[in-house]
Amino acid sequence: MSAVILGQKVAPLPAVRPSDAPGRAFTLLSGFAALLIVLMTALIIGDVVVHGWQTVTWEFLSGVPRQGMTEGGIWPAIYGSLLLVVLMTFALVPFGVGAAIYLNEYANPDAPFTRAVRFSVHNLAGVPSIVFGLFGLGFFVQFVGMQMDRALGLDVTWGQPALIWASLTLALLNLPVVIVTTEESLRAVPREMREASLALGATRWQTIRHVLLPQAMPGILTGAILSVSRGAGEVAPILFTGAAYFLPYLPTSPTDQFMELGYHVFVLATQSPDVDATKPLLYGTVLVLLLMTLLLNLTAMLLRARLRANLAGRS
Amino acid sequence: MTPLPIRPGVNMARHRRMQRLREEFIAWVLRACAFSAVAGLLLIMIFVFREALPIFTSAETQREATFGGFFTVPNWQPVSDHPKYGIIPILIGTFKIVAVAMVFSVPVAVLAALFASEFASPRLREILKPTIEMLAGIPSVVLGFFALMVMASWIQSVTGSPVRLNALNAGLALSLGVLPTVFTVCEDALRAVPKSYREASLALGASRWQTAWRVTLPAASAGVAAGVLLGLARATGETMIVLMASGNAALGTASVFDSARTLSATIAAELAEVVVGSPHYSVLFFLGALLFLITFVINVAAGLLVDRLRRRLAGA
Numbered sequence: 001m002s003a004v005i006l007g008q009k010v011a012p013l014p015a016v017r018p019s020d021a022p023g024r025a026f027t028l029l030s031g032f033a034a035l036l037i038v039l040m041t042a043l044i045i046g047d048v049v050v051h052g053w054q055t056v057t058w059e060f061l062s063g064v065p066r067q068g069m070t071e072g073g074i075w076p077a078i079y080g081s082l083l084l085v086v087l088m089t090f091a092l093v094p095f096g097v098g099a100a101i102y103l104n105e106y107a108n109p110d111a112p113f114t115r116a117v118r119f120s121v122h123n124l125a126g127v128p129s130i131v132f133g134l135f136g137l138g139f140f141v142q143f144v145g146m147q148m149d150r151a152l153g154l155d156v157t158w159g160q161p162a163l164i165w166a167s168l169t170l171a172l173l174n175l176p177v178v179i180v181t182t183e184e185s186l187r188a189v190p191r192e193m194r195e196a197s198l199a200l201g202a203t204r205w206q207t208i209r210h211v212l213l214p215q216a217m218p219g220i221l222t223g224a225i226l227s228v229s230r231g232a233g234e235v236a237p238i239l240f241t242g243a244a245y246f247l248p249y250l251p252t253s254p255t256d257q258f259m260e261l262g263y264h265v266f267v268l269a270t271q272s273p274d275v276d277a278t279k280p281l282l283y284g285t286v287l288v289l290l291l292m293t294l295l296l297n298l299t300a301m302l303l304r305a306r307l308r309a310n311l312a313g314r315s
Numbered sequence: 316m317t318p319l320p321i322r323p324g325v326n327m328a329r330h331r332r333m334q335r336l337r338e339e340f341i342a343w344v345l346r347a348c349a350f351s352a353v354a355g356l357l358l359i360m361i362f363v364f365r366e367a368l369p370i371f372t373s374a375e376t377q378r379e380a381t382f383g384g385f386f387t388v389p390n391w392q393p394v395s396d397h398p399k400y401g402i403i404p405i406l407i408g409t410f411k412i413v414a415v416a417m418v419f420s421v422p423v424a425v426l427a428a429l430f431a432s433e434f435a436s437p438r439l440r441e442i443l444k445p446t447i448e449m450l451a452g453i454p455s456v457v458l459g460f461f462a463l464m465v466m467a468s469w470i471q472s473v474t475g476s477p478v479r480l481n482a483l484n485a486g487l488a489l490s491l492g493v494l495p496t497v498f499t500v501c502e503d504a505l506r507a508v509p510k511s512y513r514e515a516s517l518a519l520g521a522s523r524w525q526t527a528w529r530v531t532l533p534a535a536s537a538g539v540a541a542g543v544l545l546g547l548a549r550a551t552g553e554t555m556i557v558l559m560a561s562g563n564a565a566l567g568t569a570s571v572f573d574s575a576r577t578l579s580a581t582i583a584a585e586l587a588e589v590v591v592g593s594p595h596y597s598v599l600f601f602l603g604a605l606l607f608l609i610t611f612v613i614n615v616a617a618g619l620l621v622d623r624l625r626r627r628l629a630g631a
Contacts, residue, residue: 023524027434033426034435034443037494041450044461044491098348106342107349119618120352126545126614127359127607128552130579134586134603138362142591172355179352203334205341233454236554236579240586262456262555269460270559282464286457297452301445 045294048286055284065246069268070277074285079250080163080258081292084238085231087167087254088174093224095171096178101208103179104186125176129236136169136241137161157255164254166242173237174227181226185219185307186212222303229296233289235262245271261289363607366600369592379594385601391565391576393585393595400598404567408482408575412557415486415571416493416550421543423490424497428542431498432505433527444502451495459559462488467560474572480562482575488560489550497546500621504538505531507628537624544617548610554579578606 063073099117107114145159152158189212197207213220235243244257245267251258265285272278369376380400388401431443466488467479474483508531516526532539562574563584582599589596 020522023522026524026528027430030426030430030434033423034430034439036423037427037450037498038443038446040491041446041453044453044458045449047461047465048457095348095351098345099352102342102345102349106345113346113349116353117349120356122618123611123614124352124356124359126548126552126610126617127356128548128554128579128610130552130554130582131359131363131603131607131610134363134366134582134600135359137586138366138600139358142366143362172359175352175355203338205338229452233452233456235454235456236583239583262454265456265460266555266559269463279464282460286460289454290457293452293454294449297448301448 045290048283048290051280052283052287055280056287060281060284061288064248068273069246070272070274070281072281074261074264074281074288076247076250077259077261077264077285078288080243081232081261083163083251083258084167084170084260085228087163088170088231089224089228091168092171092174092178092227093220096175096223096227097182097220099175100179100182100186101212104183105204105208105212121176121179124172125180127173129173129234130239132169132173132237133239133241135172136165136237140165140168141241160255161240161242161257162255163242163251163258166238166258169237169241170231170234173234174231177227177230178220178223181223181304182216182220185216185222188219188307188310189215218303218307222300222307225296225300225303229293229300232296233262233293235260235266238263261285261292265289359607363600363603367597367604369594369597370601373597376594376597380598389567391581393598398595400594402602404565405576405578405581405602407567407569408561408565409551409577409579411482411569411571411575412486412489412561412577413547413550415483416489417543417547419487420490420493420497420546420550424494424542424546425501425539428498428501428505428539429527429532431502433523433531447495447498450491451499455492455553455555456559458488458491459556462556462560476572478562478572478574480560480574481572482561483571485557485561485575485577486571488556489553492553492556493546493550496549497542500542500545501535501539504535504542504624507538507624508534509628534628535624537620537627541617541620541624544613544620548613548617551613552579552606552610554583558583578602582606 060073061078062075064076065074066072099121103114103117107117141159141161145162145165148154148158149156158164193211193215194207197211198204202210238260242257243260243263247257247259265282268278268282268285272282370380370382379398384400385402388399389403390399390401391404392399427443427447431440435443462484463480467484470476470484470487471479476483512530512534513526516530517523521529557577558580561576561580563576563580564574565576565581566573582602585595586599589599
């Protein structure tokens, strides 16, 4: 049997096993799904780079927004984002690393307390970011802040949206990230190293401090970088806890509000009176935000790959 | 180096005691760090629910908004002389957008995960997996921006829909946010299936795709289901993408070509302009509590499924 395709006689295909035709289709389909994801990712990043790179100049990075945010730069937003993630990291890393050390080195895996902690970590990671925003407003701003003002006899100082509350909200949001990655890296340290250290007379804490933590450093770093990247990109948790639409000055105190890159993208994209005039600035801001988060992610990925290679080499 | 004590017995005992105290202190500090996760989750529950409480307890709030009214009032019009807090249009909007996102993201993510774990060469996998991590690393506000500025115009020109920002646009953009979650969990589950399963199937004469479809995928089904559930929770809670891409009109129609408003976007769009403690404020916290409960239940279910998969594969 031969077929006619585009007016030409085509010789029959060589005989194949009957299961191969659907098999090939299926494999192709799954490959196409993978390709689709890669293409979409490339498309988004490509679109931002193509439209944004001309805007990103030194003046843009170091200037302040002007003319109702249709001209000028984004330095206040960059500065605010940096302050935000630095404060968040200081609050987050000690708790996250401490919790991971406890879970991996001290805890009895079947104890109710351990299971409660693991359950909480798992579910904390699934709480929607907007709910973190509500929590930050209800707890940090309205409760902790107000109580502090009352106790210190101040006018509204702490009891309003502020840099410190936004960072603490983001710290809680990222707690699971740091715990999970730190635990993974602690698990990668072979048991013999702990035993050798203990056998030499070191105490449990000395073993952790001088043997485990240096070994687990890449993992801890990975977690910290991932959470910084996520912290720099999350907008919903800071909407009501401290981010400002526009500020004529840079924040100098933890009780100040701040501008932030992600929020700035949102503001430029949705609240601009003149969409076409804002467009170059918008693309430039997105490009800066994207570069920041993707470079951080890339660093984390490389660190993690090295960590996994170490783990595989040992077992 | 400190010189050895002259009477080692006495000082060593004291040294040991101090050391033991220090060790115990450190253990307590670490335990407290671990407790911070529990405390965080509890505080979220307490403080989000607390601000929603006036709906059930305060007569003044109930004059404007009641629990029963959420489901009987047909409209969502919070800013007017006679505010109306009917959440049915918002629930419909949430459902519509999440459904679109899941319909597009689940088949693509599961198939791509199958491809990565069963068919792809190691080199292809080395391209695919970091790419998906990149996609996961793109902030949701950037996805929202892309949907608003670029995707909306494409979709409008393809479908000819009268409104640019609609549920279809938001759902498709949301599927990009959900894809990495579903893919990663599925791929982990598929790779956790022991090699012996595949070898047995191939030895019986099944082809590679038959093995993948009828042996590996069913063996990992609990993990795949967990991935889909985690994606569902993520889609339901995601805020910035839908806020920017959906048009935000609380219409309550069934068509995906209409603008729609979700739970999360409602909170994000309205809370900033609300007086603290007003009925509207309490209603928005109620929506947050609802969102928390929905995602919490889905996440717990996903956790149980992952445990089941682990036990099943460990027992095999």
